[in-house]
Amino acid sequence: MAEAQSIAAGSTTAGQIAVAAESTVVSRMSAPPSYDVADFPVPHGREEEWRFTPLERLRGLHDGTAVADGRIQVEVTAPAGVTQETVDREDPRVGRAGTPVDRVAAQAYSSFEKASVITVPKETVLTEPVRITVEGHGGTAYAHQVVELGAFAEAVVVIDHTGDAVLAANVDFLVGDGAKLTVVSVQDWADSAVHVGQHNALLGRDASFKSVVVTFGGDLVRVSPRVSYGSTGGEAQMFGLYFTDKGQHQEHRLFVDHNAPHCTSNVSYKGALQGQDAHAVWIGDVLIEAAAEGTDTYEMNRNLVLTDGARVDSVPNLEIETGEIVGAGHASTTGRFDDEQLFYLMSRGVPEDDARRLVVRGFFAELVQQIGLPDVEERLLTKIEEELEASVG
Numbered sequence: 104m105a106e107a108q109s110i111a112a113g114s115t116t117a118g119q120i121a122v123a124a125e126s127t128v129v130s131r132m133s134a135p136p137s138y139d140v141a142d143f144p145v146p147h148g149r150e151e152e153w154r155f156t157p158l159e160r161l162r163g164l165h166d167g168t169a170v171a172d173g174r175i176q177v178e179v180t181a182p183a184g185v186t187q188e189t190v191d192r193e194d195p196r197v198g199r200a201g202t203p204v205d206r207v208a209a210q211a212y213s214s215f216e217k218a219s220v221i222t223v224p225k226e227t228v229l230t231e232p233v234r235i236t237v238e239g240h241g242g243t244a245y246a247h248q249v250v251e252l253g254a255f256a257e258a259v260v261v262i263d264h265t266g267d268a269v270l271a272a273n274v275d276f277l278v279g280d281g282a283k284l285t286v287v288s289v290q291d292w293a294d295s296a297v298h299v300g301q302h303n304a305l306l307g308r309d310a311s312f313k314s315v316v317v318t319f320g321g322d323l324v325r326v327s328p329r330v331s332y333g334s335t336g337g338e339a340q341m342f343g344l345y346f347t348d349k350g351q352h353q354e355h356r357l358f359v360d361h362n363a364p365h366c367t368s369n370v371s372y373k374g375a376l377q378g379q380d381a382h383a384v385w386i387g388d389v390l391i392e393a394a395a396e397g398t399d400t401y402e403m404n405r406n407l408v409l410t411d412g413a414r415v416d417s418v419p420n421l422e423i424e425t426g427e428i429v430g431a432g433h434a435s436t437t438g439r440f441d442d443e444q445l446f447y448l449m450s451r452g453v454p455e456d457d458a459r460r461l462v463v464r465g466f467f468a469e470l471v472q473q474i475g476l477p478d479v480e481e482r483l484l485t486k487i488e489e490e491l492e493a494s495v496g
Contacts, residue, residue: 173242239268349378
């Protein structure tokens, strides 16, 4: 079963706001189970998985012409007890969480020199987050990161992307039985950066995984978070926040594979857009396989368009192969400011610009609070304020 909504906001034309209604199920299932870039054909933009992405802005990541001539500086700050290793691609933990879903992810896997593995030992409960900073210093680079939690461990990991680069990278999260992992991935790139990333999470029995993806900067950012279950009782929460500005292309393509019984997932992404040719794409695929009895899942995408000239493509997809489930649903909405909210605030003496800021902060507040790290939350709220200043300035 696959459905999507098509919604036009206000008097805006379809060229400014669009909610797509075509299924991505075929493309999702057609990716070869391979890590070799040669097994993936060069995309031409007509493929379902590439039809929204401006290929000419990928700087050659998709067709093999990009040369690894850049420098990415990665620094890890971790509490005591956490280990960090540099390994070859032959290490069994590399790629264990999932295979590449497209050619760029396969290119990244085939091109990185060394992978970084961060391990939290079993039954270790971290009281401070692991912080990974990724700073681009120009050029093209490929990378692979693995985060592994042992059984019943608990950790928060923050991955912070800044600077300027053309980066293709894969990140694997291995969550052991009964473990709890929260990951916050922030894309705060310079305006000219290009970042294509695939996040793979493999959950053990009764494991809990929370992903928060935050995207502000970059010329083109395309992130593909994916979750699968290694056993029963897994719980996945996937949250996202994006603010797409003039000329930016920001694309988030999610896939939750309910391949084990009695697991849950909840997906909630929110975005705001402003400026000419600002383009946001959200693809949310959920597959409930025949063996996944007792599944409970829901996905939601909401978009707030602040100016003319912006475009949103939102595609929620749900495929169910068994009727023995607890619940399954999805929703997608796109619209402008709520005039009643603005009128309410302005009628009580709040200036229009301040009222707009309050509405946007309220729109994002629920997701920001999911982060659970005050310094990161404050930084993101400040970034939202800066984006709104540019809008009304």
